[in-house]
Amino acid sequence: MNSTAKVLPAILVVEDEPLIRMEAVDMIEDAGFRVYDAANADAALVLMELHEDIGILFTDIDMPGSMDGMELATHVRNVWPPVAIVIASGKVDFADMQVPEGSTFFPKPYPTEKIAPILEHIVDRLKISSPPLNKPHD
Amino acid sequence: MTDRDVSSGTHVPPAELTATVAILAPRGRDAAVAAQLLQEANLPVVVAETLDHLANLLADQVGAVLVTEEALSSPGTDRLTDVLDIQPPWSDIPFIVLANQGVGRRSDAAVARIDTLRNATLLSRPLHAEELVRAVTSALNARARQHDARRYVEKLELRERQLQDSEAKFHAIADAVDQMIWSTQPDGFHDYYNQRWYDFTGVPEGCTDGDAWNGMFHPDDQERAWGAWRESLKTGQPYEIEYRLKHKSGKYRWVLGRAQPMRDMSGNITRWYGSCTDIHDIKVAQEQRQLMLGEMNHRVKNTLAMVHAMVSQTLRQADTLDDARIAIQSRISMMSAAHDRLVKSTWTETQIAEVVEAALIPHRTGLGRIGVTGPNLPIGSKQALALTMALHELATNATKYGALSTDQGRIDIAWHVSQEDADAGFAFSWRESGGPEVMTPTRRGFGSRMIERALAGYFTGAAELAYNRGGLTFNLTAPLSGLTV
Numbered sequence: 001m002n003s004t005a006k007v008l009p010a011i012l013v014v015e016d017e018p019l020i021r022m023e024a025v026d027m028i029e030d031a032g033f034r035v036y037d038a039a040n041a042d043a044a045l046v047l048m049e050l051h052e053d054i055g056i057l058f059t060d061i062d063m064p065g066s067m068d069g070m071e072l073a074t075h076v077r078n079v080w081p082p083v084a085i086v087i088a089s090g091k092v093d094f095a096d097m098q099v100p101e102g103s104t105f106f107p108k109p110y111p112t113e114k115i116a117p118i119l120e121h122i123v124d125r126l127k128i129s130s131p132p133l134n135k136p137h138d
Numbered sequence: 139m140t141d142r143d144v145s146s147g148t149h150v151p152p153a154e155l156t157a158t159v160a161i162l163a164p165r166g167r168d169a170a171v172a173a174q175l176l177q178e179a180n181l182p183v184v185v186a187e188t189l190d191h192l193a194n195l196l197a198d199q200v201g202a203v204l205v206t207e208e209a210l211s212s213p214g215t216d217r218l219t220d221v222l223d224i225q226p227p228w229s230d231i232p233f234i235v236l237a238n239q240g241v242g243r244r245s246d247a248a249v250a251r252i253d254t255l256r257n258a259t260l261l262s263r264p265l266h267a268e269e270l271v272r273a274v275t276s277a278l279n280a281r282a283r284q285h286d287a288r289r290y291v292e293k294l295e296l297r298e299r300q301l302q303d304s305e306a307k308f309h310a311i312a313d314a315v316d317q318m319i320w321s322t323q324p325d326g327f328h329d330y331y332n333q334r335w336y337d338f339t340g341v342p343e344g345c346t347d348g349d350a351w352n353g354m355f356h357p358d359d360q361e362r363a364w365g366a367w368r369e370s371l372k373t374g375q376p377y378e379i380e381y382r383l384k385h386k387s388g389k390y391r392w393v394l395g396r397a398q399p400m401r402d403m404s405g406n407i408t409r410w411y412g413s414c415t416d417i418h419d420i421k422v423a424q425e426q427r428q429l430m431l432g433e434m435n436h437r438v439k440n441t442l443a444m445v446h447a448m449v450s451q452t453l454r455q456a457d458t459l460d461d462a463r464i465a466i467q468s469r470i471s472m473m474s475a476a477h478d479r480l481v482k483s484t485w486t487e488t489q490i491a492e493v494v495e496a497a498l499i500p501h502r503t504g505l506g507r508i509g510v511t512g513p514n515l516p517i518g519s520k521q522a523l524a525l526t527m528a529l530h531e532l533a534t535n536a537t538k539y540g541a542l543s544t545d546q547g548r549i550d551i552a553w554h555v556s557q558e559d560a561d562a563g564f565a566f567s568w569r570e571s572g573g574p575e576v577m578t579p580t581r582r583g584f585g586s587r588m589i590e591r592a593l594a595g596y597f598t599g600a601a602e603l604a605y606n607r608g609g610l611t612f613n614l615t616a617p618l619s620g621l622t623v
Contacts, residue, residue: 022592
């Protein structure tokens, strides 16, 4: 994939609550991004492998399955270092959590009007790094 | 009078008698002469008529005895020796024996008779007044000293008894209270633990003396407890700390440790007294409450997030603000009613037939236009809420545009279960018929999007809306496990 100024990276939304996932997908699509979605970490990792255009991981923290959102974020950071990470949580004590460095945090429910500008800001930052965005790190 | 009576002090002889000399001189005038001489010297005297009488006076703790040697050889001395034998340890009644006149050498028997008196002095006759008075005075004084010694011993004994009583009382209290109690020397050396400590820890008595108590603490708490204790020893400030103490079962239990110093008149610490209270159950209950609050918080947040998603979606797709207001109110009421039913059941599960009935109640006309068939099945809380929302959207749509918007239309709802088909063991359908001709909508509203995109997710299955001309149909297929995941 070529990095031209007009091409936005795809975003992978990971959220176990279908209604909230649907809302997150709509919201991010409205901001002009291509969106993939997964209900858990295992499905998310399959999508990460399949789609090289994923540039941002947008994940909830509390999720059932083999990994929660925090573990998924850490794993993605290790395997695909260039992928930006956005973490959303309803938890208030976010400051105490071990989040991968450089992650962005959103409280839940999502602050709709802030999502688009923040995602665009992340995209600007990503452009400094070289594509493809999610090429595995050896 | 017995030994026990004297030492216990229940029978104290009259003061006069203990300072009185008894005289036994049955023959001749010796008794009368001696009595007169002694009375002239202001010494109290009692004259005994017989050996038996004298024995009674001895038993009553007479001060001293003046007796003639010949009186001792008369029959009845056995009782006298009996009384002397049972004297309490402090008592040794002094005897002054008026020797027989003209005795060159005493027979062995005569010597033995005098020896049985134990504390006997011989005084020769004829009586010499000064000798007699001095001998008796000295005997009475010695006897008074014996009583002084008795009183002193009794006082010491009383003190010891009081100390024992007080210690017994302390142990009774210390071992009866629910807490473990301990005490240390001023430098913090542990030298006392109550029975509760040993009951709790199960360690042999004495093995936690000194500093060994720290080994009973959870390894993660040892350093912290040491630090706090050292700080208290240094500053004299009360010690208070929560830590895990090893129970005899091998498990650690949370206890609250507290200690206070005891000081002398000049403010120096003489001892430390401490206690450990088992607060494990309270601590665990606190943790459970915290966990429960966390779970409640999570559910409330999740519910609010769902409401947020619903409102956001409704607003995005509504034509007018009025439409959005009505839709939001009706959707929130429906979600609230669905929650009520979950709370009334076990919260985690409810029955599918109840969920379907409850969702349809607001739309029933009483004309039997909605048919429902299907077995009753347990269904999870999330699936129940999602199904309620979907049915609400379908029924609202049917009332506005579909089968329930005319007099002839009807809706048939059916679900069934198939044990053979693992991936689609549960099938649910909604069929409208007899309504106006159905047109495929040009734009998807919240209801159809929710049904097509979210509902299937809750059941980990597939959902499909079909805009057939004769009537709208909706099908949901899911694995049986999807009903309660």
